[in-house]
Amino acid sequence: MAAAGMMRRSDSNGKEASSATRLQLIDEEQQFSDQLTGFMQNKWGMYEAGFDYDVVAVFGSQSTGKSTLLNRLFGTRFDVMSEAQRQQTTRGIWADRATSENSVLILDVEGTDGRERGEQQDFERKSALFSLAVGEVVIVNLWENMVGLYNGANLGLLKTVMEVNLQLFGGGGGGGGGGEGQQASAKSKTLLFFVIRDHVSPAPLESLARTLRADLARIWEGLGKPAGAPPAFDAYFDVRFASLPHKLLQPEAFEAGARELRRAFRDRGAADYVFRSEYRRRVPADGFPAYAQGVWAAVAHNKDLDLPTQQELLAQFRCDEIAAAALEPFRAALAPLRQGAQDGLVADGLGGAAQAMRAAALGDFDAQARRYHGGVYAKRRAALAAALDAELHAVLVAHVRNAAAAACAAFGRDCARAIGEASARADYAFAAVVGGVRAAVEAAYARAVDGLAFAGAPWSFGAEARQLAAALDAQTGELRAREVARVVARLADDTRAAMADVVAERLGGGAADMWRHVLAAFDGEAEACDARLARALEAAGVEAGGGEPAAAARRMHAALWDGVAGLLRDESADAAVLQRLRAAVEDAFRYDAHGLPRVWTPADDIDAHFAAARDAARALLPRLARVDAGASRVLHAEGFFPAGYDVARTLVLVAAGRQRDLAKRFAREADALFMEAKRSVVATHGR
Ligand code: GDP
Ligand code: MG
Structure with a gap:
């Protein structure tokens, strides 16, 4: 396949990687891939996952072993820089699905080592915004010897992450719209998972973690925050720490440590299972491509980006798409009924069919759309129901009129015949004969319109029944x-x-x-x-x-x-x-x-x-x-x-x-x- 997933470079072994499941989601020209939906549907099998999927992104300086770590933890095939060549990796964001049972989407954020400082910082900020908007767990990758030395680029990256987080979740009151529980919430927490590489000093992990927490607190204090009460760091972030031994000096210990980390990302039943529901961005999988694209479009053009707005826009976009898709089979099923009504036919069991078609269309819509923003979903559902009802009513009312016309014709015809037969008899009574014909004709009409005014339908056909009675x-x-x-x-x-x-x-x-x-x-x-x-x-x-x-x-x-x-x-x-x-x-x-x-x-x-x-x-x-x-x-x-x-x-x-x-x-x-x-x-x- 000539997909973006094809590798541009050799892997560390010098041969072309066989995996075509990677996607360059955002390329070096900052273009968002048009293949994300296709990958989610066909390569990753995640499109139908509903809310049951997770997204992880990784941050860290260039060549700190990020891609190596992701491949160990998730079985992905991200490019790893050759130890011999030490060449520059491509700037951009790569995506792949974890090989675990759970649907986990991994984002590998590549940067440059600052050819031009401004340009790099710009991309770093954009990729941080994007990763926090779509990722629920952000792995912060750093060497042990960087801990406590937070300055320059390293300090800047964490500062960027927190600033960006405030922009995404802290602005605009952070409340999210009202509505049902499934609705996307602006209050999602993010897990910052620090992975300390080349942990070779005797200092225990706890002391490294303490140092990092102190750094985080200092950075948070120093941030310009929105007016009003300063938000608490804990309201936005959970923090976790792990370290790995030196990959080259202690290869076996490194692999063992990686396996233990891998377990925490995979074992759903474990107490230390990484993915927790409060981290979820609550974007349904089938809306993820549109959501991610929308977020990137806003990021790339330096537009204001806040998640409630993004999620509402996503909900509108997706609910429209889903409604349009639900209308298609409905219209296909309605077409022969409409033709029949135009041809003057009186169909049997139309009420049940109409009700089933309506319920199926709304069911199709609900199955996907109910996961989106509650207010948008409810509004779009009402609009869909109104559209369905308008099309149904036009067909049903034509059918009802056909049935009424048939009843009138049958009444005249059958009365003439019955009177002709009965009038010679001694016990002939006009009213009884005509009354009998009328009862039969009305029963046939009632059968033809039975169930057309089903429960929940905004019509009754009472006027048509009254018109028939008058006729x-x-x-x-x-x-x-x-x-x-x-x-x-x-x-x-x-x-x-x-x-x-x-x-x-x-x-x-x-x-x-x-x-x-x-x-x-x-x-x-x-x-x-x-x-x-x-x-x-x-x-x-x-x-x-x-x-x-x-x-x-x-x-x-x-x-x-x-x-x-x-x-x-x-x-x-x-x-x-x-x-x-x-x-x-x-x-x-x-x-x-x-x-x-x-x-x-x-x-x-x-x-x-x-x-x-x-x-x-x-x-x-x-x-x-x-x-x-x-x-x-x-x-x-x-x-x-x-x-x-x-x-x-x-x-x-x-x-x-x-x-x-x-x-x-x-x-x-x-x-x-x-x-x-x-x-x-x-x-x-x-x-
Ligand atoms: P990335 O740029 O952060 O994605 O780093 P890569 O995964 O491409 O790795 C860059 C280089 O570091 C490669 O040559 C790896 O073999 C090497 N490397 C990977 N993990 C480690 C590690 O834990 N310790 C050390 N010292 N080197 C590593
Ligand atoms: Mg890499």
């Missing part, structure tokens, strides 16, 4: 109106049929009281129809109390009378009227008062008889020409017909002009009848 109500109203019209038409037909005989008989008889009989029959039919309509309305579910039954009755009355009036008009055609007049004159002329046929003799006054018979028949015409409505109880009753119904118009059966015409025609026919009677008398008696 079904309206359809029911139309069906009921049609049902009532159908009942009324049938009653009108029945009435017309029942009246046909009475009308024919009474109008044929032409008696003076004929209208009384005809209209008495109509009154009776109308009353019977009132009772039948009331029963039909009840079966149709029309409320008895309201104005609807009365209006229906009035409409029915008009239909009943229209039917009978039509019947009467049919019976009042020219031919029928003439026929009745002719029959009347013949009856009166040909039969005597006892109903016996007359036999004319020359003595009879045929002329007078005929004149009487003809006048009696002609008197019938005005009686046939107009319904005597006064003979009915109901026709003129208040509110029997709908407003605007013109009953008077229906009472005229033969208009005046036609009456005159018919009278003329009748006179001619009567004359013919008279002539015939005269001839018969002459024929019988004349010879």
